[in-house]
Amino acid sequence: MELSLTTRTVGRHTVLAVGGEIDVYTAPQLRGELIRLADAGYAHIVVDMDRVDFLDSTGLGVLVGALKRARAAGGSVELACSQPKILKIFNVTGLEKVFGIHPTVDEAVAAG
């Protein structure tokens, strides 16, 4: 039930693939990893959310925080997700206007 976090490099982008449940319990892990990447100088991040089973407001807060930090540093955070149940959460909260959300990692990389 822990969060799975794996990173790989695609061109100038770092793709962070997240699996499992992003909630009030695991969100600090995700925040830590995003801050670690930013501190290490990886400015352009794609968060691959295709294996996320659950996402709550705390997780969304962490993603917004990463976006804010990236923009302040001249970087970017793009999201890759094709799961209707996760996309619905962005729609219900109005956050689909805050993030660039793309159906595939390739499209997210091309946009970021």
Next chain:
Amino acid sequence: MRTVRLAFSPTPAHVRTARLVAVATARNAGVAEGVLDEIRLAVGEACSRAVSLHVQHKRSELIEVEFTDGPRFEVVVRDSAPADQALHADLAVTSPFVAGPAFAETESEEEVAAGVGLALLTGLVDDVTVAPARDRDGTIVRMSWEAAAR
């Protein structure tokens, strides 16, 4: 009418337990499968809100959740935070819809989570109310969903 009651210490790990119980009792009550994800998310948000209020106001009391089946599947989440402050905080959060794309620029992570949490509760649940408890400190979140006849 059958009831399941759950009481948990205000820690994030137990919100997950509450979500699991929510899905199990909703399924048992005959709620349509397609609605279970919404119940999981809404109960999680109501419990996260309660945990965050307890942490903020240094209240160690247990958070109480009650699941009742019947014509409608009802969920009640009770916290022990000072109701006037808690309700004031609910009203003060910035809605992501009002803030729009600027949301990410202007609000802190915690403010985003609070605003998004309430947006999820009100956006996903047709029947949801937040009210002060009558007999003690605390607020009560009530939600219900149609429970199809089995």
